[in-house]
């Protein structure tokens with residue numbers, strides 16, 4: 001049986017941060033009812049690659065959900081929302097500041113309508129403090145949470161990371177909070193309000209950068225490849241490892257944009273590594289070179305060590321270099337492109353790149369469920385069309401008849417979708 005079977009989620013989330021969270025709950029077995037405005041989640045139409053079909057932006061974040069449309073700005077729509085809220089365990093939203101208040105449903109009201117319901121909200125900056133009124137997107141959160149100021153090369157501009165730590169990272173935090181609140185409700189019978197600010201989530205993911213920030217008040221950061229003397233804030237550190245061990249991205253043959261291996265020169269592996277690469281480089285005594293003898297020496301002289309390793313690696317493809325490192329038990333990672341990953345046997349084997357069908361767009365792929373539950377593995381199903389389940393949900397959850405559904409539709413509470421288009 002699925003872990004969250006029997007848990008009903010009324011999911012008003014949109015764009016990425018919220019939907020990524022409710023998708024995880026759906027993959028763990030919750031009945032996630034995505035409540036959309038009659039126009040639908042804006043991402044359905046953003047960055048479309050197939051004309052008139054839901055975009056990959058939408059399909060990749062909304063699997064295993066049911067979609068209903070409810071016009072929250074009409075009195076009948078609000079009444080449908082209230083009825084559904086009474087039958088739900090969790091309400092989720094990530095609207096801009098004040099949106100739910102304007103619709104007439106702040107947390108206090110939600111709690112009054114259904115004291116058992118747990119409400120999960122994502123905001124850019126939370127509901128308190130000087131930034132509370134600001135909207136946020138992924139890169140805004142990366143900028144405000146410390147990720148951008150610590151990402152990039154020291155003498156270049158701040159960079160965003162490719163991983164969606166602001167949106168998907170915050171979605172993860174919210175899912176954890178909701179599961180804890182569900183657990184507490186088992187004991188108390190009461191729901192509670194779970195809020196995650198994207199800025200807070202990014203700060204949490206930048207924790208080690210704040211470790212370094214505090215170390216700077218007492219010492220230089222000896223493991224950094226750039227000077228840190230006199231700095232007051234953790235600098236951008238290129239591809240430095242960020243930990244006690246030294247690391248770097250080593251360029252391999254033939255020198256394309258992803259022909260790199262990230263290598264961590266752990267204390268224990270320097271000797272075998274130096275013995276392996278030294279003779280090839282015409283440096284049979286590299287293992288005894290005092291510049292690299294101890295970790296402290298290697299930290300100090302890492303800008304001389306990496307070019308040596310890179311010279312050795314220049315004769316190998318990244319796969320070949322990786323094989324050499326694996327033989328020596330050196331922790332290392334191929335720089336995998338999306339193309340590499342989409343075709344990787346390990347990834348397919350772990351169901352992390354899944355082929356799905358869709359009535360409008362035909363076959364497509366989604367990244368799989370990264371949390372593997374042994375007793376209830378996720379079965380990934382396609383995302384819903386806009387309003388695909390409106391009538392189904394109103395009948396099943398609220399016990400409405402076809403006549404009632406038609407009457408409320410005429411009153412403007414929701415619109416019912418046209419028949420799905422054929423696959424292209």
Ligand SMILES: CC(C)(COP(=O)(O)OP(=O)(O)OC[C@H]1O[C@@H](n2cnc3c(N)ncnc32)[C@H](O)[C@@H]1OP(=O)(O)O)[C@@H](O)C(=O)NCCC(=O)NCCS
Pocket residue numbers: 014015016017018035036037038070071072073094095096097099102103122123124134135136137138167198
């Ligand atoms: C993402 C974000 C910037 C988008 O801003 P936006 O497009 O202006 O959308 P908002 O959430 O502010 O507003 C949504 C509007 O749709 C309306 N709406 C939402 N659901 C509706 C429904 N079912 N029926 C009718 N109207 C609906 C809301 O009432 C609101 O209208 P209003 O501005 O007249 O009050 C903003 O939602 C936000 O800051 N969210 C919190 C942080 C976040 O999650 N960001 C990451 C997104 S990946």
